[in-house]
Each structure stands twice: as structure tokens, then as C-alpha cells.
Amino acid sequence: MLQAILSPADLLTTLGERYATKKFDPSKKIPHETWHALEESMRLSPSSFGIQPWWFIVVDTPEIRARLLPVSWGQSQITDADRLVVFATLKQVENKHVRHYIEDMAQTRGLRPEDLAGFEQMLQTAMMPKANIEWNRRQSYIAMGFLGLSAALLGVDTCMLEGIDPTAYDNILGLTDTDYATVAAVACGYRASEDDTIPEKRAKSRFPLDEVVRHV
Ligand SMILES: Cc1cc2nc3c(=O)[nH]c(=O)nc-3n(C[C@H](O)[C@H](O)[C@H](O)COP(=O)(O)O)c2cc1C
Structure with missing residues (x-):
């Protein structure tokens, strides 16, 4: 299980202090x-x-x-x-990029590229056509x-x-x-x-939670 390394309150503090630094x-x-x-x-x-x-x-x-x-x-x-x-x-x-990925994965996982032939073919047919x-x-x-x-x-x-x-x-x-x-x-x-755009000087502008998070 992932270990939580900070509290929800600490996360929100950090997210509130983060800003697009000008x-x-x-x-x-x-x-x-x-x-x-x-x-x-x-x-x-x-x-x-x-x-x-x-x-x-x-x-x-x-x-x-x-x-x-x-x-x-x-x-x-x-x-x-x-x-x-x-x-x-x-x-x-392209094919060469898929091949590079397959070879890298095979090496990382102690396999032969041939062991990943099914995955490679799936990438070629299901991913490559849309990977523009x-x-x-x-x-x-x-x-x-x-x-x-x-x-x-x-x-x-x-x-x-x-x-x-x-x-x-x-x-x-x-x-x-x-x-x-x-x-x-x-x-x-x-x-x-x-x-002058630091959040303490200029409040962060965000829509309210109940406007953007919809529970269904
Ligand atoms: C994809 C993306 C592109 C952005 N481009 C610029 C940029 O070119 N110049 C800039 O000053 N801020 C840029 N911003 C920052 C946004 O304007 C800023 O995140 C937004 O207004 C919310 O403010 P905050 O991040 O300070 O909370 C960009 C943000 C994103 C996510």
C-alpha cells in the first residue's frame, strides 16, 4: 500500500501556496x-x-x-x-519507437523481446494509429x-x-x-x-468545489 507522507491539510496548504510564478x-x-x-x-x-x-x-x-x-x-x-x-x-x-519500448521493457523485466510479441502487436494495432x-x-x-x-x-x-x-x-x-x-x-x-502575483498578495481565483466537482 502507498504510504501517505503528508496530511490532507498539508497538501491543501501546499496547493494554496503554489502559483504560476511570474x-x-x-x-x-x-x-x-x-x-x-x-x-x-x-x-x-x-x-x-x-x-x-x-x-x-x-x-x-x-x-x-x-x-x-x-x-x-x-x-x-x-x-x-x-x-x-x-x-x-x-x-x-512509429514502429521503431514501439520497438524501443518493447526492448527496454524486456530488459527491465528480465524477458526476451519475443516474450512481449503480443503486447507489441497490440501497441501497433490499437495505439499507433491514434498516436499522432x-x-x-x-x-x-x-x-x-x-x-x-x-x-x-x-x-x-x-x-x-x-x-x-x-x-x-x-x-x-x-x-x-x-x-x-x-x-x-x-x-x-x-x-x-x-x-505581486504571490497568493498572499493576490487571492487564487478558482470556481467553487460544488460547481466543478459533480457527484452522480
Ligand atoms: C498549460 C499552461 C500554460 C500556461 N502558460 C502560461 C504562460 O505562458 N505564462 C504565464 O505567465 N502563465 C502561464 N500559465 C499559468 C496560468 O495562467 C495559471 O496557472 C492560472 O492562471 C492559474 O493561476 P495559478 O496557477 O497561479 O493558481 C499556464 C498554465 C498552464 C496550465
Whole structure:
């Protein structure tokens, strides 16, 4: 059984304090161990059929961050946050991607790829026809959610960023000739104290629970 590691009240406190950070403090760095756990939170995200149609591109190079800024509506999170992750997804799941998955799973579970022939065929017939870029993007958003929540639980601020030009990102990040395309980005770091959008200064805007949760 999963062990609860925090109380419901603590979870709600963290969710209430989390917000889409507009201003990061560029001097504050995420400790190495914390960042490693956040990279793992993306890798351990679920995906439909387990296909993992994603790359998580951590943009470490300041010059590349500077080039991304003007194609991100000039949003300061791109350059000020300690870490920037660009979520890229497969344009289409093909036979070679299914094969890679099967070989990886066989190795992990001490099997031969032939042992998974039935599963491989099911992926080819039931998944591949629908695993286009739209379907793959949806998988990436789940990983974004995992990163955002995991970061909040570790006291790290984030801002998910769809306000970017994905085609320009593909060019700058060298994705154009790959099987992957940019979906969105997530900036991670620590809030600047002068950020006016911190929840204590600006109440979180959410519809009431009984409006959005329907019991039937
Ligand atoms: C997929 C997605 C894309 C977003 N893109 C941006 C963005 O480009 N810039 C930004 O400042 N906030 C962005 N946000 C943040 C939302 O505006 C924010 O989550 C929402 O207004 C609720 O506020 P809160 O997260 O502070 O509670 C994005 C959020 C999501 C989930």
C-alpha cells in the first residue's frame, strides 16, 4: 500500500501556496538532489500504454535561454528561473519507437523481446494509429503536471509556459530534423519577494468545489 507522507491539510496548504510564478529570483538555485528528484518526477510520469513519447529538454545554456526569450512573449521566467524544461513530444509514434519500448521493457523485466510479441502487436494495432502529435501532446501535459506538483511538494516554484512559439523553439533547440516537436515549457526556481502575483498578495481565483466537482 502507498504510504501517505503528508496530511490532507498539508497538501491543501501546499496547493494554496503554489502559483504560476511570474517573477523568479535569479540568484536562488535549486539544490542538486532536489533537481534530480524533479527530473525523476517527469521520467516516472504515467503515459497511455506506457509509451513515454517525450523528451524533457533542460536548457542549461544561458545563451540558448536568451534566444528563447523573444520567442516566449518576452516572459522573464525564461531567463530568470534557475531551470527551464522544454517538453517535446513525438510527432508520430512509429514502429521503431514501439520497438524501443518493447526492448527496454524486456530488459527491465528480465524477458526476451519475443516474450512481449503480443503486447507489441497490440501497441501497433490499437495505439499507433491514434498516436499522432495531438495524442502525444496530451501525454506530455501529464508529465508537466507531475513536475509542477512534485516541485510544489519540494518547495520549488514553477510556471508552466504555453506562451511560446513552438516552431521557433524547434529551430533554436535543433528539434526540426528529429522525431520530436516542442509542446510547452516549465520554468522552475524560487519566487522573487517582489512578485505581486504571490497568493498572499493576490487571492487564487478558482470556481467553487460544488460547481466543478459533480457527484452522480
Ligand atoms: C498549460 C499552461 C500554460 C500556461 N502558460 C502560461 C504562460 O505562458 N505564462 C504565464 O505567465 N502563465 C502561464 N500559465 C499559468 C496560468 O495562467 C495559471 O496557472 C492560472 O492562471 C492559474 O493561476 P495559478 O496557477 O497561479 O493558481 C499556464 C498554465 C498552464 C496550465
